[in-house]
Amino acid sequence: MPDMKVNEKHVTVGKQFHDDPRMTMRNVNVFYGEKQAIHDVSIDIGKNEVMAMIGPSGCGKSTFLRSLNRMNDTVEGCRVEGEICMDGESLYNTKLDVVELRARVGMVFQKPNPFPKSIYENVAYGAKIHGLADSRIDLDEIVENSLNKAGLWKEVKDRLHQPGTGLSGGQQQRLCIARAIAVTPEVILMDEPCSALDPIATARIEELIKELSENFTIAIVTHSMQQAARVSDRTAYFHLGQLIEVNPTEQVFTMPEHELTEGYITGRFG
Numbered sequence: 001m002p003d004m005k006v007n008e009k010h011v012t013v014g015k016q017f018h019d020d021p022r023m024t025m026r027n028v029n030v031f032y033g034e035k036q037a038i039h040d041v042s043i044d045i046g047k048n049e050v051m052a053m054i055g056p057s058g059c060g061k062s063t064f065l066r067s068l069n070r071m072n073d074t075v076e077g078c079r080v081e082g083e084i085c086m087d088g089e090s091l092y093n094t095k096l097d098v099v100e101l102r103a104r105v106g107m108v109f110q111k112p113n114p115f116p117k118s119i120y121e122n123v124a125y126g127a128k129i130h131g132l133a134d135s136r137i138d139l140d141e142i143v144e145n146s147l148n149k150a151g152l153w154k155e156v157k158d159r160l161h162q163p164g165t166g167l168s169g170g171q172q173q174r175l176c177i178a179r180a181i182a183v184t185p186e187v188i189l190m191d192e193p194c195s196a197l198d199p200i201a202t203a204r205i206e207e208l209i210k211e212l213s214e215n216f217t218i219a220i221v222t223h224s225m226q227q228a229a230r231v232s233d234r235t236a237y238f239h240l241g242q243l244i245e246v247n248p249t250e251q252v253f254t255m256p257e258h259e260l261t262e263g264y265i266t267g268r269f270g
C-alpha cells in the first residue's frame with residue numbers, strides 16, 4: 001500500500017448519484033464489532049445499470065455489497081448504519097421480510113453453490129417457496145425461462161433431473177444465476193462471480209451480465225479491472241473502507257479523477 005492516505009474528511013469524487021436510481025445508499029457505515037469497515041458511503045445504483053465495485057483487497061467491497069440485501073445480518077457482530085433504500089423503501093425497516101428482500105435483491109457468490117438437488121429443483125425451489133407458480137405448468141415455464149435467460153437452457157434441457165452439482169463450474173454459476181432470476185429480482189448482486197472460472201466460462205458470464213442488464217440492475221464486485229471495464233456502466237473505487245470515486249467506467253479507466261483511483265488502475269498498488 002502506498003503512503004497516500006485517505007483524507008479523514010474524504011468526499012467522494014465523480015458521479016455517485018443517478019437520475020433514475022433503483023437503489024439509494026446514504027451515509028452508510030458498517031462495523032465488525034469495534035472495527036469500522038465502511039466509512040460514510042453514499043451512492044446510487046441506477047435502474048438497469050451495471051455498477052462495478054473495485055479496489056484493493058480488504059477495502060470493503062464485499063462488506064458494502066452484502067449490506068445491500070442484508071446479508072451482513074447473518075455475520076455476527078456486524079452492524080450497518082445509514083440509509084439503504086430500494087425504490088425509496090428502506091431495506092433496514094424492521095417490518096421488512098428479509099427472505100422476501102433477498103428474492104428482490106438476489107446474490108451470486110464467488111464459488112458456485114448449487115443446492116444438492118436436481119437442476120430443475122435448483123431453479124424451481126425459490127419460485128415454489130415464494131408462491132410464484134400455481135401449477136406444475138407454471139413452474140416448468142419459470143424454470144425454462146430462467147435457464148434461458150441464464151444462457152443454460154440448451155445445455156441442460158435434456159438432463160433437468162440430474163444433479164446441479166454435476167455441471168461444470170461455469171454451468172453451475174449460470175445455474176446459480178438462473179436460480180436468482182427465477183424469483184423475479186429487481187437487483188442482482190454478484191461477488192466476484194468469475195473468480196473460480198476459466199477464461200471461456202468467464203467470457204460467457206460477462207456476456208450474460210450485459211444481457212441481464214436489460215431486465216435487472218446489477219452490482220458486481222470484481223478484482224479484475226478488465227472485467228469491470230468490459231461489463232459495467234459505472235465503476236466505484238473503494239479504498240480503506242471509503243468510496244473514493246464513482247464515474248462512468250470508461251472515464252475511470254482512462255481519466256480517473258482521484259489520485260488513489262489512478263494509483264490503483266495503473267498498478268501502483270492493489
Ligand SMILES: Nc1ncnc2c1ncn2[C@@H]1O[C@H](COP(=O)(O)OP(=O)(O)OP(=O)(O)O)[C@@H](O)[C@H]1O
Nearest residue numbers: 032035037055056057058059060061062063064075
Ligand atoms: N466477518 C468479519 N469479521 C471481522 N472483520 C471482517 C469480517 N469480514 C470482513 N472483515 C474486515 O472488513 C474489511 C473489509 O473486508 P471485505 O471482505 O469487505 O473487503 P474486500 O474489499 O471485499 O476484500 P477482498 O477483495 O479481499 O475480498 C477487512 O479489513 C476485513 O478484514
